[in-house]
Amino acid sequence: MRDLAALDEAARLVVTGRAGATDQQAIVIGAGLGGILTAAAFARTGWSVTVLERDVLPTSAQYRRGVPQDRQAHILLHRGLQAIDGLLPGFRAELLARDAVPFDSGRMPWLSEHGWLSNDQPSWEVVSATRPLMDAVARDLLRRLPGITIRDGLRVHGLESVPGAWRVLADSADGPEVSVSAPVVVDASGRSSRLSHWLPQLRQPEAQLVDARVGYAGQLHVARGEPPLQTGLAIIGRLPDGASGLALPVEQGRWMISAAGMGDFRPPRDLAGYRGFFAGLRDPAIVDLLHVLEPAGEITVHRQTSNRRFAWGRHADWPAGLLVLGDALCSLDPIYGQGITVAAMQAERLHDALSAGRPVDRRLQRQLLAVTELPWSIATGNDLRYPSCPATPSASQQLSAAFTSRLGQLAATGDLRATKAFSDVYHLMAPPTAFLRPSLLAAAARPLPTRRLPRPTVLDQLSSSRPEPPPEAPAGA
Ligand SMILES: Cc1cc2nc3c(=O)[nH]c(=O)nc-3n(C[C@H](O)[C@H](O)[C@H](O)COP(=O)(O)OP(=O)(O)OC[C@H]3O[C@@H](n4cnc5c(N)ncnc54)[C@H](O)[C@@H]3O)c2cc1C
Incomplete structure (x- = not known):
């Protein structure tokens, strides 16, 4: 800047x-x-x-x-944090002084459409509030x-x-x-x-x-004891429902837990539906997190998106x-x-x-x-892929989506160049030409390794908080 x-x-x-x-x-x-x-x-x-x-x-x-x-x-992308801090010097420091939670987005467990991304490489800072x-x-x-x-x-x-x-x-x-x-x-x-x-x-x-009819349902929570994680957590939806969950630690020991889905899969406002939505996601991490949190506000929905x-x-x-x-x-x-x-x-x-x-x-x-x-x-390139979006992607948009998907698959195999390019573009810190670096193009052109990154071990501590299932009733009872 x-x-x-x-x-x-x-x-x-x-x-x-x-x-x-x-x-x-x-x-x-x-x-x-x-x-x-x-x-x-x-x-x-x-x-x-x-x-x-x-x-x-x-x-x-x-x-x-x-x-x-x-x-x-x-979530405030790093480019935004940088721009606001330039226009209003002291913004970042003041957010931190008022208890906002800084974390390295490279350490954030992130289940992408194609699998878990690496969470052991430093990347852009998020100050969460x-x-x-x-x-x-x-x-x-x-x-x-x-x-x-x-x-x-x-x-x-x-x-x-x-x-x-x-x-x-x-x-x-x-x-x-x-x-x-x-x-x-x-x-x-x-x-x-x-x-x-x-x-x-x-x-x-x-x-x-371009309206993919995305709906949000969010609720503030507070941690019962020690902060369960020192970072946010994202489970990104995929076709056809886009069912996603985002958990962000925010000021005063609280957590903002949001559900998002598209079209008929938009999350509801009632407690049972909201909780059930997370139970239907591809990974139980947010359900596990909810076990160690208590609601600290109402569930609110938003559909103007x-x-x-x-x-x-x-x-x-x-x-x-x-x-x-x-x-x-x-x-x-x-x-x-x-x-x-x-x-x-x-x-x-x-x-x-x-x-x-x-x-x-x-x-x-x-x-x-x-x-x-x-x-x-x-935003539109991704949304146009979803059936809830009435518009049809152009040929170039389809090509670009296919290429991005290929790079996404590459990132989920643990390719750190692809992960970095996604992080840079997502945080608006680099133009999409970051996807066109020759070494990345070459890696994308080769057959992809079959291995996928494992679930981040930092989530294991959450799984350990899962309540014991109720004992089975004795036969014939
Ligand atoms: C569900 C949801 C989640 C989002 N999550 C994110 C996120 O994670 N990260 C992100 O960067 N962005 C996110 N956004 C987008 C973000 O909220 C907006 O892009 C941002 O607020 C735009 O700021 P703005 O000042 O243009 O508009 P607004 O923040 O909407 O502010 C408009 C202001 O104008 C005032 N106003 C309106 N009409 C009048 C009038 N006639 N006279 C006087 N005042 C008036 C309003 O009261 C308000 O204060 C999200 C949006 C939604 C809907």
Whole structure:
């Protein structure tokens, strides 16, 4: 990542030398992570920013209505951690100070579609926390930056272009109508963005939609004694149901245990169904884990998970001073854990543009869209294989899926080059060309070894906690 501190200084010079700081005003709609990081990008380049948020924001890490997905497991990919820490220095340290759980993703037991992956090679760090904690830490760091105003409890309901500026109209539950104006406005209002209603004159590109009908069910748990594992645990689904389980240690000795499945195999909300879902997975590790945990919250489900993207900025008449990013621009099937990282990379792109004194215009909007290309192709390329997804993959998508599957099989034989390439691309730390290294291509072209990696021994300690089966009734009883 580029040296943001150096760029910040350069930006301040550009701002004061060119137009004077008073011109540098922006409004950000939405204080989810996308909005917070966008505001950080502006503030760190000398702009004044007003963030308008519909919810009344909590002062600590709490669930809130405007981010209904915050009750589900959120993994922050390493690229996202890196980008957020650049925009909000101290983010990682503060997460750790508030009890988030760091682990090496290379040590995480991971049952892939083709078998267990190696868990004895170091890889990218994950700092695991609940979504409310990530938001709270980011919000607190944002508030310390100069030029930030957060106005919460205000629902934006209109956006107008007035000479030289945008006027944003908002209302609150009991207060008067509010109007705020600035030359730049960013829509970071998430999947429920109303941009096309606010600006009906905008030529809206047709939505790209790939919906594998993924459903989540999640519940927080707390460990009864010592932490049962020092790392997360993933059981990845395969065709046709995509039935998966993810267990993440999070702050305060808790565990977020999420089930995910596709179409008719989406996990239910009731306790028996939720537990039964894990019992049906390909490996009992999560069932074993649940034996040493106690529920610490309700089971919640979430089913708004389609991949949906609007190519905002495609049309030449895109207005100056308007940007859309985060889920408002492109929301992705969350199974791949990419959404926050994409929003963070977009905020990073915005920061770089402002630092270089480039205008907020269509070109920048297209750059924000370009950030979604790789994550979009990873998520949709995989989802299109599932029968619950009504769309049909193109020939090139089928070819790419077949090649990725071959590399996946290679990784499950213990090939560390393939495992590393998957980890690098999954964490968005490398482009997919990482799959095309000559030695990897050569290994994939040879007949694959028949051996598969064994189940990680770290899971044995969980199996030992399995309750004894009830004694069999004596014959004839
Ligand atoms: C089940 C599930 C699991 C997920 N797991 C992961 C994961 O593991 N890793 C990952 O990186 N991503 C994950 N995601 C995706 C991630 O949650 C989103 O990509 C991320 O929250 C996008 O941030 P955002 O700021 O664009 O939108 P949001 O976080 O949705 O925030 C939008 C904000 O805008 C506000 N708002 C909306 N309308 C208005 C209005 N009219 N006026 C004012 N404010 C408004 C909302 O109240 C909210 O605060 C998951 C998503 C789901 C659904």
